[in-house]
Amino acid sequence: MFDEDGLERQLREARATLREVAEASRAHDPREIVTEAAEGRIVVTLGTDGRISSLEINPTVLRDGVQYLAEELQVAVNAALDERSADARTDEPVADLAALTARVERLQDEGLRQMRALTMSVSDVMRKLHGR
Structure with missing residues (x-):
């Protein structure tokens, strides 16, 4: 019973x-991700919440033009997002x-x-x- x-x-x-x-x-808790572009003159930090928590741009990057700045910023942000995506994948x-x-x-x-x-x-x- x-x-x-x-x-x-x-x-x-x-x-x-x-x-x-x-x-x-x-x-699988996310970690902070830091990526660089433009020979280290652009630094993007992606926080644990998946949003950009810090964006550092060395003013000397502007000497190469706004188009270059935009392209390199895109490279840095996409690299951070790609790294976050790779972290999220698991074989477990x-x-x-x-x-x-x-x-x-x-x-x-x-x-x-x-x-x-x-x-x-x-x-x-x-x-x-x-x-x-």
């Missing part, structure tokens, strides 16, 4: 799976969230079923005690 060991085992499995998912997501298996959700739902259903059975047993005992 009330399988406490089975429920405990299911809870351990669900917790272990959740820990794996949490650890996998932490392992991704947690099957649908399976995890199904497991948690089964665990909840089993817990509710066992709680109902326990409640019915307690009610039966109480009825028998009051019937004496």
